[in-house]
Amino acid sequence: MSNVAEARSLSKWYGEVIGLNNFSIDVPKGITGIVGPNGAGKSTFFKLLTGNIRTNVGHLRVLGEEPWQNPGLLARIGFCPDYDFLPPELKGREYLRFVAGLHGMERDRATARAKEVLDIVSMTRDADRPMGGYSKGMRQRIKIAGALIHEPQLLLLDEPLTGTDPLIRKEIIDLVKDLNKVHGHDVIVSSHVLHEIERMTHQVALIFKGRSVASGDISEIRQLMSDHPHNIVLEGRGLIALAQELLTKTYTTSIEMRPDRLGMFVRVDRPEGFFDSLPDLVARTGCELERVESLDDDLESVFRYLVG
Amino acid sequence: MSLNLIGLRTVATFSARKLLMNRRWALVVMLGALIALVMGYAATEDGANMHFASDLMAMLLLAFLLPVLSLIYGASLIRNEMDDRSIVQVITAPLDRRMSYLGYYLGLVMVLCVLISLVTAVGGLAFLAFSPERDGGVQLVLTFIALQCLGVLVYSALFLLLGTVLKQPIYLGLFYIFIWEGFVASVPGSIGEFTVRYQLQSVASELTDLGFVSSMPGNGALAALALLLVTAALLGAGAFSLRKKEIS
Numbered sequence: 001m002s003n004v005a006e007a008r009s010l011s012k013w014y015g016e017v018i019g020l021n022n023f024s025i026d027v028p029k030g031i032t033g034i035v036g037p038n039g040a041g042k043s044t045f046f047k048l049l050t051g052n053i054r055t056n057v058g059h060l061r062v063l064g065e066e067p068w069q070n071p072g073l074l075a076r077i078g079f080c081p082d083y084d085f086l087p088p089e090l091k092g093r094e095y096l097r098f099v100a101g102l103h104g105m106e107r108d109r110a111t112a113r114a115k116e117v118l119d120i121v122s123m124t125r126d127a128d129r130p131m132g133g134y135s136k137g138m139r140q141r142i143k144i145a146g147a148l149i150h151e152p153q154l155l156l157l158d159e160p161l162t163g164t165d166p167l168i169r170k171e172i173i174d175l176v177k178d179l180n181k182v183h184g185h186d187v188i189v190s191s192h193v194l195h196e197i198e199r200m201t202h203q204v205a206l207i208f209k210g211r212s213v214a215s216g217d218i219s220e221i222r223q224l225m226s227d228h229p230h231n232i233v234l235e236g237r238g239l240i241a242l243a244q245e246l247l248t249k250t251y252t253t254s255i256e257m258r259p260d261r262l263g264m265f266v267r268v269d270r271p272e273g274f275f276d277s278l279p280d281l282v283a284r285t286g287c288e289l290e291r292v293e294s295l296d297d298d299l300e301s302v303f304r305y306l307v308g
Numbered sequence: 309m310s311l312n313l314i315g316l317r318t319v320a321t322f323s324a325r326k327l328l329m330n331r332r333w334a335l336v337v338m339l340g341a342l343i344a345l346v347m348g349y350a351a352t353e354d355g356a357n358m359h360f361a362s363d364l365m366a367m368l369l370l371a372f373l374l375p376v377l378s379l380i381y382g383a384s385l386i387r388n389e390m391d392d393r394s395i396v397q398v399i400t401a402p403l404d405r406r407m408s409y410l411g412y413y414l415g416l417v418m419v420l421c422v423l424i425s426l427v428t429a430v431g432g433l434a435f436l437a438f439s440p441e442r443d444g445g446v447q448l449v450l451t452f453i454a455l456q457c458l459g460v461l462v463y464s465a466l467f468l469l470l471g472t473v474l475k476q477p478i479y480l481g482l483f484y485i486f487i488w489e490g491f492v493a494s495v496p497g498s499i500g501e502f503t504v505r506y507q508l509q510s511v512a513s514e515l516t517d518l519g520f521v522s523s524m525p526g527n528g529a530l531a532a533l534a535l536l537l538v539t540a541a542l543l544g545a546g547a548f549s550l551r552k553k554e555i556s
Contacts, residue, residue, distance in 0.1 A: 101318030102401035
């Protein structure tokens with residue numbers, strides 16, 4: 001089995017709201033990042049993978065099995081949802097023993113395994129405090145520990161970086177990489193921030209409005225994104241000369257000058273070409289740039305382009 | 309259905325712990341104090357005897373406390389976990405949802421039996437403390453504890469089911485308690501027999517010679533069997549609905 005999950009023409013709707021729409025994906029072993037803006041269908045995909053909900057149309061296999069009404073499969077999957085559900089009155093260690101109990105572990109084994117996973121997520125020191133007093137980062141780590149307690153083959157992490165500060169984010173990114181490299185878990189991790197996923201893996205799938213718009217190696221995705229026509233705004237003085245130079249370049253599609261001549265919108269089909277040549281053009285034309293900004297750097301605009 | 313008995317035990321004990329640690333304790337203490345007050349006061353009245361105590365217990369405990377506490381605890385157990393999404397731990401564990409449901413039910417029954425037994429004991433002792441007549445009092449209290457534990461089995465199964473299938477189970481639960489169990493049970497004719505309260509009173513007629521319950525018509529053993537069958541049917545329906553339910 002080369003893929004840990006396979007979806008074919010999957011659709012899931014909630015009343016009149018579509019969660020996933022004709023969604024197909026192959027998730028290989030290793031770490032796979034699922035990237036998409038909020039409401040794209042990432043969480044719906046995770047709920048389908050864990051069998052919390054069932055598909056309306058299409059086929060889904062996780063570790064070679066159909067997930068709906070398949071509790072046996074859940075022994076091989078660890079799930080860390082994006083929302084907070086930890087009972088505040090429980091201590092971290094108690095919570096892990098509870099989860100271990102749900103997985104059928106005897107008390108001694110549960111205690112020993114809780115110790116191990118607390119060590120993996122670096123929470124040993126705070127394990128005997130009520131979880132109500134945990135920081136966001138601690139809560140994320142204890143949730144990951146809960147997902148790891150039964151040594152699952154596949155780990156599903158839904159938006160594990162949401163709401164964390166940069167330091168905690170780095171720790172969790174390193175932890176996710178270790179979970180694959182050191183501990184051998186296959187991981188599917190979601191985020192709405194591409195560069196965060198990029199720091200964990202090169203294997204990425206982009207989801208937008210319930211559809212898989214691209215998947216594969218991050219460099220291929222980056223190429224697709226680079227081919228995406230970009231709208232760039234430039235402001236400053238002496239822009240007419242710069243515009244004349246830009247119009248001779250093959251990457252320039254169109255230029256729209258503002259009436260005050262102090263700003264212009266440039267549409268390019270190869271943004272790297274534009275940004276690489278810009279310093280030279282500025283020096284040659286003697287213009288004084290005060291602002292250069294790509295209006296299309298947000299992920300959502302890229303998704304819109306990829307969807308067509 | 310896979311038998312993950314440790315998982316079943318974990319769900320049961322965790323649910324019981326969750327219910328016991330809930331702030332509803334205050335309500336139980338208040339109801340217990342109210343019942344103790346009423347029973348203690350009633351014991352000081354002229355003519356207070358064990359028949360009177362039995363009637364009081366049938367009215368205060370069997371007809372009121374038992375269904376109300378079962379509704380408050382039962383309807384909210386799974387419903388609250390679905391609403392705050394903490395049920396995710398249970399439904400993503402390798403435990404058949406029917407087993408999970410049974411675990412919830414066992415936890416609920418354990419807690420309700422303990423709470424109702426405590427309140428019944430406190431109320432009964434309050435009556436006995438002030439009553440001039442005490443013969444058979446302890447036996448009467450034990451009889452009502454046993455009856456209520458039987459009632460807990462049925463009501464828990466009913467209200468747990470309501471909490472699983474309905475988003476607002478309290479309204480239907482209150483309607484059931486006060487209209488069906490409260491009003492219909494006291495309507496003359498055979499329709500009253502289709503209430504849990506009536507069947508519990510029939511069982512009581514086999515266990516005690518005190519109060520109006522002792523003269524209830526019907527076969528006590530048959531009534532107990534009917535209650536157990538209804539419990540099993542409700543449990544089956546609840547387990548089936550949880551298994552089929554999409555939980556997002």
